[in-house]
Amino acid sequence: MAKDDKLRAVLVGCGGISGAWLKSAKEMDGLEIAGLVDLREEAARGRAEEFGLKEAVVGADLKAVLKKTRPEIVFNCTVPEAHKEVTLAAFRSGCHVLSEKPLADTLQNARQMVAAAQKAGRLFAVTQNYRYNPPIRRLKGLLDSGALGQLTTINCDFYIGAHFGGFRDRMEHVLLLDMAIHTFDAARFLSGADPVSVFCREWNPAGSWYDHDASAVAVFEMTSGLVFNYRGSWCAEGLNTPWSSEWRVVGRNGSARWDGGENVAAQVVAKTGAFFSEMSDLAVAPLEMAENETGHAGLIREFVRCVRAGAVPSTIGADNIKSLAMVFAAIQSAGRGKTIPVKC
Secondary structure, eight states: OOTTSOEEEEEEOOSTTHHHHHHHHHTOTTEEEEEEEOSSHHHHHHHHHHTTOTTOEEESOHHHHHHHHOOSEEEEOSOHHHHHHHHHHHHHTTOEEEEOSSSOSSHHHHHHHHHHHHHHTOOEEEOOGGGGSHHHHHHHHHHHTTTTOSEEEEEEEEEOOOOOOGGGGGOTTHHHHHTHHHHHHHHHHHHOOOEEEEEEEEEOOTTOSSSSOOEEEEEEEEGGGOEEEEEEESSOOSSOOOTTOEEEEEETTEEEEEOSSSOEEEEEEEEOSSSSOEEEEOOOOOOOOOGGGSHHHHHHHHHHHHHHHTOOOTTBHHHHHHHHHHHHHHHHHHHHTSOEEOOO
16 A cells, blocks of 8 residues: 555444544544444434545445445444454454454453454554543653652542433443543553452442442552552542542652643652651653644544554554453452452
8 A cells, every 4th residue: 555545444333432533533644434334324324424424435234334445444433242243344354443442342252352353464452542641641751761660559539420321320330341441541551560460349329320339449459569549439429530530659769649630740759867758849741742643533543553554553452451351350359359360
């Protein structure tokens, strides 16, 4: 393929989240939305009209649309239960796949999808779009610099009173399955550590509007002896945290705090010997990122670059399955009431 040729993509699943994908992908140089697929064909036609995709092939039959459009990429925006079927169909058609999170609805299905990608020689990545926001990149830059020394502890709080209505109110493990994947993945991204074991407790507080457990605490042992502590709730009214959560990272030489928004602060030890060590404020360098390099836009852009260059995106499925394994291990731990290993 010549560098000036456009990569053709088919987006599957034209529900609410597809709007964020199409808004970013439609304006991306070197990328053409060649087709839209949804079980409800009218939903696909609606998206085509909304985003002015007059030349896109629209249909309810994925196989037929793939055959007609011959794309290089499939964007999988279906519900998690459909991720495996759509992804494997894309690989059979020779396509690379970028999928909505989570990677799959079960760890077994995720393993099969990762193996299929490797067998097909195609990229398979997932939209952990929180990795592509400037504040988390600022914090990661600080941690990667080694200024705090060896990391020992990461604490994270997520408290949002979310009145979704609809299926989430009826969903089992709603916090862990539907949201904690972002936070667990962020902990891996920031620390560079992988999960070893977890103890978790889920519960549904009095007054909750959810049918099942909407609050959880989890303690993960990570590689290098790091401990990651998660506290979260989707039915905590008042003093909401940002969607990115609130973070404290402790190292042997100091600590960093991120409020989940624009504020990142850090202190390192300047002098020891007294009851309290003398601390020095550490400037955290600002980070400017173009809008099209952040969030969904940044993630999709990186994926397209990797397809062209034969490179590997940071959210490749073979690595992201470790974040998914944290979710399912936490659920299993809560059900068994004991610490269990995290197995990918």
